[in-house]
Amino acid sequence: MKSPVSLCTGITYDRSSIQQWLESGHNTCPATMQVLPSKDFIPNLTLHRLISLWIQSSTLRPGSNSPKLLPAISEVRAKLLMERIESQSCVDSLSKVFEFVSCCEENRRFFVRFDGFVEVITGILRRKCVEIEALEMTVGILDLISSENGVKERLNKLILKSNQESNFLPAIVFILQNGSLDSRVKSVRVLDSLALDSESKRRISDSQDLICILLQLLQANSSQSLNDAVTSILTTISITRSIKSRLIENGVVEMVSNSISEKSLKLLATLSSCSEGRSAISSNTKCVAGVVDKLLKASNTATEDAVVVLWSVCCLNKEEKVREAVVKGNGVTKILVIMQREGEGTVKMMCRDLVKAVRTVCKDLCLGSYETRTTHIRPC
Structure with missing residues (x-):
């Protein structure tokens, strides 16, 4: 610790x-x-x-x-390191800063409070012809300090609220294409942390190259940590129907179906809010089975996302084969358990609707007279 x-x-x-x-x-x-x-x-x-x-x-x-x-760095030493970074993006100087801020929270706060530090570091991503090592070190530093108080807002203002985002995003794309696995994960996380409002999310989603690279990384399925980071940013920027439609047309539902995680459940819940998303999920039996399997096995938030997905495809789209998949995966019992533990709210309402929706295919279960408002699960 x-x-x-x-x-x-x-x-x-x-x-x-x-x-x-x-x-x-x-x-x-x-x-x-x-x-x-x-x-x-x-x-x-x-x-x-x-x-x-x-x-x-x-x-x-x-x-x-x-x-x-690591020993404390004096303000004079810190200023000298920043001057070197600002003048030539020296990998050695960046490495020293990265090692220092990696050490502890106090060190991160020291540099974040240092006048001009955030501006100097972000400036590296806007330069041309910067070596990959310097770019990787830069996103590593930004990933470490982004959780410090006020840093996300400062980065957002510096990068996505200025006229410099056109220079910044190509650097991220370059790292995603040529960087190590670790730097790719950090790059996506930094990007996600910058998407604080609808304008920022729109600017990110408008970059066709970036979206294509993110989808390629997700399709490659090379690492769960990278998959989770990519899925998270795609969920974050899916704020309009056009963005959701673009992701669905590029097969994002099929991609996340290969390995259903808590992050992918959030993305599926977001996509299920539009008809194209519900159709894509309904037509993918592996996806539906994976969502049913995650019920009660994930966190409460992820379980709620799974309920939203199933409710959307069973009750809004009314797909018979999806209802059959829910029953086949023992989804009814899981839904009843969730319904029992939930207080009055949207999730419990959706569970009630789901139980009613699957009655028609539950020939082997005694749900014909089951009252969905009861507070206990009646044994079969």
Whole structure:
């Protein structure tokens, strides 16, 4: 751990790890699986001091291979590094900054607060003929600092709210085509973090080259982390029917059907809001089966997305073969369990509609007289 924090359950985690868990849609404590009444966490100062003492003592032991905290960089040193980066995008200087901000949250805050730092780093992505190593290091730094307070807004203003986005997006495309797997994931994550409003999302979606590359990466299915990052950005920018239609026409439903994840459930739920999306999902039996299989196996948020998808294709499109697929995958039992645990709300309403919709194909189940407003599941 580098920055230990405790949840309301009393369990301590590393800050970056638990933030990733909560931001991915989970509302439980990973260790106890208790539903969290609050997602707030507090620093575990005692453990933090113990970790610092351990690191200090381990670095003094002969032959120790324990990780060392980097020494603080003075403002003069930081200014010199930025001047070198600004003048020639020196890979060595970028590497030193990346190593420093990778070390801990305090180091990231130091550079983020440093006057002109964010502007200098983003400027590298707008230059021409920059070596791939420098570009990869740049997106690595941006990925690390983007979670710091106010950075996303500053980056958005610098890149997508200015006249420079036409120079920025080609650099991202170049990394996606020629960079390492890790830098590709980071590039997509940085791009996703910039899409803060409808204007930014539109500017990203207007880049034909970028969308084509993202779809190619998703089709290649080379890495789950990359798939999740690409699926997330595609969900983020799918704010208009034309964008959804473009993705559907390019076979995005078939692509995500190869491996249904929580991120792809969110994208499918978004696409199911239009008739083209519902038709594409309905015609893909593997996709429907994958969605049914994910019921109750994913986080609450992802399970709700799965319910939205099934409700859209079963109740709006009224596809008989989809209803049969739901029954075949033991979807009825899962839907009843979800309906039982949900309070009054949209998800419970959709579950009721789903139970009614599949009655016609549930010949082997005793649902003929089942009352969907009951609060318990009647045994068959």
